[in-house]
Amino acid sequence: MKESSNLLFDLVLFGGTGDLSMRKLLPALYQLYRTTPFHASTRIIAVGRTAPSKEAFLHRVQDKLEQHLPQDSWDTVSWQQFAKHLNCVSIEADKTESYRNLIPLLSEDQRPRVFYFSTHSSLYATIASSLGALGLITPCARVVLEKPIGRDLNTARNISGQMSNYFTESQIYRIDHYLGKETVQNLLVLRFANPLFESLWNHHYIDHIQITISESIGVESRGEFYEETGALRDIVQNHLLQLLCILAMEPPPNIEPDRIRDEKLKVLYALKPLLGDDIARSVVRGQYSAGAIKGKDCIGYTEEEGVSEHSTIETFVAMKVMIDNMRWSGVPFYLRTGKRLPSRSCEIVVQFKEIPHWIFDTVRGQLMSNQLVITLQPDESITLRLCGKRLGPGMDVRTVDLNLNPNSRGNKRSADAYERLLLDVVKGDQTLFVRQDELEQAWHWIDPILLDWESTTSPPEYYACGSWGPAGSTLLLAKDGRLWHEGATG
Amino acid sequence: MKESSNLLFDLVLFGGTGDLSMRKLLPALYQLYRTTPFHASTRIIAVGRTAPSKEAFLHRVQDKLEQHLPQDSWDTVSWQQFAKHLNCVSIEADKTESYRNLIPLLSEDQRPRVFYFSTHSSLYATIASSLGALGLITPCARVVLEKPIGRDLNTARNISGQMSNYFTESQIYRIDHYLGKETVQNLLVLRFANPLFESLWNHHYIDHIQITISESIGVESRGEFYEETGALRDIVQNHLLQLLCILAMEPPPNIEPDRIRDEKLKVLYALKPLLGDDIARSVVRGQYSAGAIKGKDCIGYTEEEGVSEHSTIETFVAMKVMIDNMRWSGVPFYLRTGKRLPSRSCEIVVQFKEIPHWIFDTVRGQLMSNQLVITLQPDESITLRLCGKRLGPGMDVRTVDLNLNPNSRGNKRSADAYERLLLDVVKGDQTLFVRQDELEQAWHWIDPILLDWESTTSPPEYYACGSWGPAGSTLLLAKDGRLWHEGATG
Numbered sequence: 019m020k021e022s023s024n025l026l027f028d029l030v031l032f033g034g035t036g037d038l039s040m041r042k043l044l045p046a047l048y049q050l051y052r053t054t055p056f057h058a059s060t061r062i063i064a065v066g067r068t069a070p071s072k073e074a075f076l077h078r079v080q081d082k083l084e085q086h087l088p089q090d091s092w093d094t095v096s097w098q099q100f101a102k103h104l105n106c107v108s109i110e111a112d113k114t115e116s117y118r119n120l121i122p123l124l125s126e127d128q129r130p131r132v133f134y135f136s137t138h139s140s141l142y143a144t145i146a147s148s149l150g151a152l153g154l155i156t157p158c159a160r161v162v163l164e165k166p167i168g169r170d171l172n173t174a175r176n177i178s179g180q181m182s183n184y185f186t187e188s189q190i191y192r193i194d195h196y197l198g199k200e201t202v203q204n205l206l207v208l209r210f211a212n213p214l215f216e217s218l219w220n221h222h223y224i225d226h227i228q229i230t231i232s233e234s235i236g237v238e239s240r241g242e243f244y245e246e247t248g249a250l251r252d253i254v255q256n257h258l259l260q261l262l263c264i265l266a267m268e269p270p271p272n273i274e275p276d277r278i279r280d281e282k283l284k285v286l287y288a289l290k291p292l293l294g295d296d297i298a299r300s301v302v303r304g305q306y307s308a309g310a311i312k313g314k315d316c317i318g319y320t321e322e323e324g325v326s327e328h329s330t331i332e333t334f335v336a337m338k339v340m341i342d343n344m345r346w347s348g349v350p351f352y353l354r355t356g357k358r359l360p361s362r363s364c365e366i367v368v369q370f371k372e373i374p375h376w377i378f379d380t381v382r383g384q385l386m387s388n389q390l391v392i393t394l395q396p397d398e399s400i401t402l403r404l405c406g407k408r409l410g411p412g413m414d415v416r417t418v419d420l421n422l423n424p425n426s427r428g429n430k431r432s433a434d435a436y437e438r439l440l441l442d443v444v445k446g447d448q449t450l451f452v453r454q455d456e457l458e459q460a461w462h463w464i465d466p467i468l469l470d471w472e473s474t475t476s477p478p479e480y481y482a483c484g485s486w487g488p489a490g491s492t493l494l495l496a497k498d499g500r501l502w503h504e505g506a507t508g
Numbered sequence: 509m510k511e512s513s514n515l516l517f518d519l520v521l522f523g524g525t526g527d528l529s530m531r532k533l534l535p536a537l538y539q540l541y542r543t544t545p546f547h548a549s550t551r552i553i554a555v556g557r558t559a560p561s562k563e564a565f566l567h568r569v570q571d572k573l574e575q576h577l578p579q580d581s582w583d584t585v586s587w588q589q590f591a592k593h594l595n596c597v598s599i600e601a602d603k604t605e606s607y608r609n610l611i612p613l614l615s616e617d618q619r620p621r622v623f624y625f626s627t628h629s630s631l632y633a634t635i636a637s638s639l640g641a642l643g644l645i646t647p648c649a650r651v652v653l654e655k656p657i658g659r660d661l662n663t664a665r666n667i668s669g670q671m672s673n674y675f676t677e678s679q680i681y682r683i684d685h686y687l688g689k690e691t692v693q694n695l696l697v698l699r700f701a702n703p704l705f706e707s708l709w710n711h712h713y714i715d716h717i718q719i720t721i722s723e724s725i726g727v728e729s730r731g732e733f734y735e736e737t738g739a740l741r742d743i744v745q746n747h748l749l750q751l752l753c754i755l756a757m758e759p760p761p762n763i764e765p766d767r768i769r770d771e772k773l774k775v776l777y778a779l780k781p782l783l784g785d786d787i788a789r790s791v792v793r794g795q796y797s798a799g800a801i802k803g804k805d806c807i808g809y810t811e812e813e814g815v816s817e818h819s820t821i822e823t824f825v826a827m828k829v830m831i832d833n834m835r836w837s838g839v840p841f842y843l844r845t846g847k848r849l850p851s852r853s854c855e856i857v858v859q860f861k862e863i864p865h866w867i868f869d870t871v872r873g874q875l876m877s878n879q880l881v882i883t884l885q886p887d888e889s890i891t892l893r894l895c896g897k898r899l900g901p902g903m904d905v906r907t908v909d910l911n912l913n914p915n916s917r918g919n920k921r922s923a924d925a926y927e928r929l930l931l932d933v934v935k936g937d938q939t940l941f942v943r944q945d946e947l948e949q950a951w952h953w954i955d956p957i958l959l960d961w962e963s964t965t966s967p968p969e970y971y972a973c974g975s976w977g978p979a980g981s982t983l984l985l986a987k988d989g990r991l992w993h994e995g996a997t998g
Contacts, residue, residue, distance in 0.1 A: 204897040211895035211905050213713060213863045214704070214878045223707055272867050273903055373703045377762050388704045402892075405701035406912060407694040409922055411931055413763055415701050420910040422896060432899055441901055 025050075026057035026129045027444045030120060032145055033136035034064025034106065035075070038164070040082040042195075043136065046436035048083055049091060051100045053433070054441065063123050064106040075106040111141050114148040124154065130444050134162040138243075142167075143180035150184040162191045162443055165256040166247065170468055171461035178454050191443050192452040196257045196364070198435030198442075201398040202264055203450070206278075208390075208400070208422070210269050215390075218370065219345075225387075226350045228367040228503055229261050231395075232359035234311055236483070237333070241324025248331045250471075253355040255464045259286065260452065261366060262351055266341055275449040279456060286459040290340040297470045302479060302490040304334030306358040309483030316358055316483035332471070332478050333357045336491035338498075352495060354502070358483040364394035367503045380408075380415040391503075398432060399423035515540075516547035516619045517934045520610060522635055523626035524554025524596065525565070528654070530572040532685075533626065536926035538573055539581060541590045543923070544931065553613050554596040565596040601631050604638040614644065620934050624652040628733075632657075633670035640674040652681045652933055655746040656737065660958055661951035668944050681933050682942040686747045686854070688925030688932075691888040692754055693940070696768075698880075698890070698912070700759050705880075708860065709835075715877075716840045718857040718993055719751050721885075722849035724801055726973070727823070731814025738821045740961075743845040745954045749776065750942065751856060752841055756831055765939040769946060776949040780830040787960045792969060792980040794824030796848040799973030806848055806973035822961070822968050823847045826981035828988075842985060844992070848973040854884035857993045870898075870905040881993075888922060889913035 029047070031039055047062060064075065080101075084092055105123055109116045124131065133149065135142050142163060149155050161181070168174030181190060196202060209215055218224070231253055237244040244252070263282035270277040292300055307318040320327045334356030341351065370388040380386075389403040400422035408414035433441075442450055479488035486492075486504060495501055519537070521529055537552055554565065570591075574582055595613055599606045614621065623639065625632050632653060639645050651671070658664030671680060686692060698705055708714070721743055727734040734742070753772035760767040782790055797808040810817045824846030831841065860878040870876075879893040890912035898904035923931075932940055969978035976982075976994060985991055 200897070200899065203903065207868070207895060207897040207903065207905055210867055211863060211876070212878055213860050214708065214892075214894065216863055217713055218704065218707060223703060269865065270867060271865075273869070370703050373701060373706055375759065375761075377700055377760060378697070379763070386701070388702055402704075402910065404704060404912070405697060407690070407697040409690060411923070411928060413693060413697065415697055418912060420892065420912065422894070422908060422910065433901070438901060 024055045024057040024060075025441075025444055026060055027132055028061045028063070028124050028129060029132045029134060029440075029444075030063045030065060030124075031134045031136060032065045032109075032111075032141075034134075035066035035069060035078075036136060038136050039064065040079070041086055042434075042436050043134070043440070044079050045083055045086050046434050046440055048087070048097070048100050049434060050437045050441055051103070052091070052096055053437075056100075056103055059125060060103050061105060061123060061125070062103050063120065064104070065109045065120075066106065067108065067110055069106040069108040072104075072106060076101050076104060079104065111137070111144055111148075114151050117148045117152050117154070120154065121152070128158050130446065131156060131159045132162060132443055133159065134164075136164050139163070139167050139169075139173075139177060142177050146181055146184045155184050159185070160189050160191060160443055160446070161185050162193050164193060166251050167192060167457055168461065169246070169251055171458060171465050174457055174461045178458065187454055188448070190451075190454070191439075191448060192454075192457060193439055194256050194260050194450075194452055195435040195439060196394065197260055197264070197450040197452075198437075198439040199394050199398060200432045200438070201392060201394055201400060202261070204400060204422075205264060205392060206273075216269070221345065221347050221349045223370055224349055225369045225371045226352060226498075226500060227262075227265055227369065228352045229258055229265075229354070229365075230503070231257055231355040231364045232361060232486075233355075233357045234359060234362050236306065236316060236319065236358050237322050237325065239323070241322045244333075245325055245329060245331055249333055249335045249355050249357070250464060250467060254335050254337070254353060255460050256452075258353045258355060259460045259463075262339065262353065263456075265366065265368070266346055266351070268345065273449070275447065275451075276453075278449055279453045283453070283456050283459060284343075285341065286456060286463060288341050288343040288346075289463050290342045291463065291466065292337075292339075293466050297467055300338045300494070301467055302334070302336040302488060302494055303332040303471060304336075304356060304481050304488040304491065305329075305331065305478040306333050306356070306483050307480040309358070309481075309485065311358065311360060311484040318480075318483070319357075330471075330478055334359075334478075334481060334487045334491070336487060336494055338494055350498065352500075352502070354487070354491065356481075356487050359486055360484055362396055365503065366392040366394075368392070378413055378415045380413075382415075386415065386417060514545045514547040514550075515931075515934055516550055517622055518551045518553070518614050518619060519622045519624060519930075519934075520553045520555060520614075521624045521626060522555045522599075522601075522631075524624075525556035525559060525568075526626060528626050529554065530569070531576055532924075532926050533624070533930070534569050535573055535576050536924050536930055538577070538587070538590050539924060540927045540931055541593070542581070542586055543927075546590075546593055549615060550593050550619075551595060551613060551615070552593050553610065554594070555599045555610075556596065557598065557600055559596040559598040562594075562596060566591050566594060569594065601627070601634055601638075604641050607638045607642050607644070610644065611642070618648050620936065621646060621649045622652060622933055623649065624654075626654050629653070629657050629659075629663075629667060632667050636671055636674045645674050649675070650679050650681060650933055650936070651675050652683050654683055656741050657682060657947055658951065659736070659741055661948060661955050664947055664951045668948070677944055678938070680941075680944070681929075681938060682944075682947055683929055684746050684750050684940075684942055685925040685929060686884065687750055687754070687940040687942075688927075688929035689884050689888060690922045690925075690928070691882060691884055691890060692751070694890060694912075695754060695882060696763075706759070711835060711837050711839045713860055714839055715859045715861045716842060716988075716990060717752075717755055717859065718842045719748055719755075719844070719855075720993070721747055721845040721854045722851060722976075723845075723847045724849060724852050726796065726806060726809065726848050727812050727815065729813070731812045734823075735815055735819060735821055739823055739825045739845050739847070740954060740957060744825050744827070744843060745950050746942075748843045748845060749950045749953075752829065752843065753946075755856065755858070756836055756841070758835065763939070765937060765941075766943075768939055769943045773943070773946050773949060774833075775831065776946060776953060778831050778833040778836075779953050780832045781953065781956065782827075782829075783956050787957055790828045790984070791957055792824070792826040792978060792984055793822040793961060794826075794846060794971050794978040794981065795819075795821065795968040796823050796846070796973050797970040799848070799971075799975065801848065801850060801974040808970075808973070809847075820961075820968055824849075824968075824971060824977045824981070826977060826984055828984055840988065842990075842992070844977070844981065846971075846977050849976055850974055852886055855993065856882040856884070858882070868903055868905045870903075872905075876905065876907060 267281035406418040757771035896908040
């Protein structure tokens with residue numbers, strides 16, 4: 019490959035010595051480097067409050083890469099080449115003068131200059147204003163914002179307002195790493211390239227849709243952060259609503275970034291508002307109490323470090339969401355997320371309506387219904403569940419699972435979500451990033467629930483670590499005569 | 509297993525020393541024996557004009573089994589046990605007295621007594637009348653009739669009339685071994701157990717359907733038989749129309765044999781008649797001329813033994829069939845069969861309509877359309893062809909083939925069609941057998957084409973051995989802007 023076609027960019031990583039950077043961003047950049055070589059002058063600059071020496075930093079990154087990368091991705095030669103692109107620098111977020119440390123490390127040419135804000139969103143404005151004050155935000159600059167952006171509509175609007183003083187909307191990349199997953203993009207192709215799915219993708223044929231994001235970990239060392247966030251802000255407002263948008267959106271006229279984001283926004287506009295009594299009826303708020311996961315004892319949320327012993331913050335949310343439009347009228351979307359659940363997973367189940375009349379002798383159970391099961395974690399896969407004939411005499415019906423998993427077809431590695439998204443930022447493709455109006459509309463829909471919970475004196479429903487959440491979650495579907503997917507499969 | 513639950517029957521195989529018996533029926537019975545043990549007194553009696561000694565007969569059967577069975581199906585112990593059930597006997601079809609040879613071999617209890625007529629259909633009435641004269645057709649008797657039954661509506665009706673003097677309709681099993689194939693029955697389950705397919709199985713979503721039965725062999729030693737038969741009678745009137753009925757039938761209210769056969773009959777009633785000029789427009793009549801298949805020279809049909817050098821008998825038929833009902837209006841069914849084509853295959857292609865609007869950058873080719881491809885020969889399989897995302901950055905679309913093949917799931921052997929159907933005869937299940945009214949309606953629809961061809965002076969279209977038939981066949985679809993399936997895949 020000619021040097022001129024190699025990836026040329028400067029990337030400044032605020033929070034660059036932090037957890038996300040070490041576990042996800044730097045490994046993703048290393049993987050990107052291995053598939054798409056960097057131009058010799060490409061630079062990655064990790065920013066920390068008190069950054070270690072370059073040598074110590076490189077040692078730490080190397081340790082983390084060896085720890086977090088799949089074994090077959092690591093090789094010492096690539097690492098040594100990759101490390102030449104790495105730098106680190108000390109900046110105190112609130113001291114504009116300290117940003118001058120960046121200047122000698124940035125190139126002066128027209129290459130993409132990416133500022134990645136992997137910090138608390140309350141720091142975004144501060145960082146942007148210092149960068150602006152020093153003239154570092156050139157026309158070729160881009161900024162990547164990590165979620166959650168704000169803690170309600172008002173704070174999100176403030177951040178938007180402040181960012182817009184320094185960046186145009188086309189320079190702002192609000193990242194939601196679920197959108198970077200191969201399988202989420204495959205879902206768009208499946209929906210819009212196949213008449214088989216496109217024709218059935220509406221209330222006539224779909225019974226309901228479930229989306230679950232479960233974690234087995236608790237709040238770990240992030241008790242303080244979690245106390246002011248909770249599951250609704252941490253997962254529902256962004257990841258779950260984004261996945262819902264991808265599933266529910268109308269076909270766009272083309273796949274230009276803004277045409278896709280227009281359609282996602284329309285879904286958010288069509289979400290039936292949850293107000294007043296609807297909230298108690300349609301939303302379950304849970305908090306984990308002591309229990310055990312896979313035989314290992316776990317403490318309750320209020321016993322965690324940094325958490326108030328009287329905290330009513332939710333670590334679990336289940337909700338029934340309706341979309342008031344022609345396509346989805348009457349089709350519930352059940353969303354669920356929680357910490358300290360039995361396993362880490364992200365799964366979407368599209369449940370088709372049952373066949374109107376059953377002619378076979380085999381007893382028809384819930385398992386027999388057609389389903390599209392899309393798994394994003396721990397491994398990505400798409401399974402189409404159909405009915406087929408059981409081999410042999412007679413006409414017994416059994417379930418057949420067809421695997422649409424791209425990973426099982428050929429040995430090509432599926433890019434990590436961050437790897438894909440970082441490449442898109444460098445290339446200037448905003449398709450898989452959240453637009454300001456989407457962000458604000460999501461908060462607009464979430465705000466009444468936040469307010470309701472803040473004003474209530476009733477405690478969350480408690481659930482034991484290692485269970486699938488409080489009884490209310492099961493009841494939410496049982497009222498509609500349905501079950502959560504894992505309830506059916508054990 | 510208790511002896512009482514073992515299969516108890518007497519089976520008399522007319523034409524029992526012939527080709528079909530040796531290649532198909534006896535191997536199928538042996539396989540059936542291995543999966544479903546026979547009662548000790550179950551008897552299989554092969555009838556021949558001049559049957560060999562029992563010893564010589566067993567030797568011949570053993571040779572054929574070893575030759576035609578898959579290697580892992582053959583074992584000497586099973587064979588020796590199975591051979592104890594075998595007998596052979598000499599009967600001259602037109603000499604009633606000779607049928608007395610059967611009497612000592614038949615049991616007198618109420619077990620199913622199956623007469624299998626694997627002879628030319630002109631002998632059916634003769635055999636039935638001799639069996640009747642000797643009182644061998646008891647209430648527990650059944651008769652299996654091989655196709656083609658008759659050579660037009662009139663002769664088929666005659667045979668029906670004669671058979672009905674000795675057997676009730678519930679005793680008559682008109683066999684079409686394509687219906688015994690696992691995959692054909694699976695098709696019923698796929699259609700009627702899956703809303704995903706059931707909802708789309710109509711003119712709104714299906715563009716057209718192709719059914720091909722191709723052979724690479726010529727007429728072999730059966731030149732004389734073929735001269736008075738031809739492809740229309742040999743394959744189209746039975747196999748192709750039966751497969752069309754299974755594909756096109758309305759959902760029955762249940763899977764009782766007559767409810768399924770009612771629905772198949774309704775399809776035959778709805779076939780748009782091919783009359784007058786329609787025949788030339790919609791039906792292609794071909795005959796093979798000298799050529800080569802896989803590098804091996806083949807002679808033309810008129811050079812075959814037993815064939816007139818001026819013969820205009822068709823060895824190839826392609827036709828466009830329309831079904832005049834609410835479900836299928838405007839959807840062509842293209843049927844095709846021929847000898848000396850490049851390979852032996854039986855394939856059904858259900859081609860769904862294209863997605864109305866294509867939003868992806870990938871160029872959409874014919875290959876990208878959704879298809880259900882059902883293969884019955886040489887191996888059985890069902891493949892659902894969808895579009896998915898090509899792994900990697902961007903949104904490239906590629907074709908993904910999902911395999912619904914029952915054989916690839918677990919190691920359970922799929923029963924041979926004859927094995928399944930013989931078991932059904934013994935059990936008294938007529939689901940997969942053709943009813944008299946179906947047979948006659950199929951001939952009713954075929955007759956005008958036969959008459960037209962008999963009255964024409966124009967020769968058939970010639971095609972070289974090893975080609976996919978005459979140019980007219982390609983043209984038949986090209987006029988509609990379509991291609992035969994192998995044209996797309998090479």
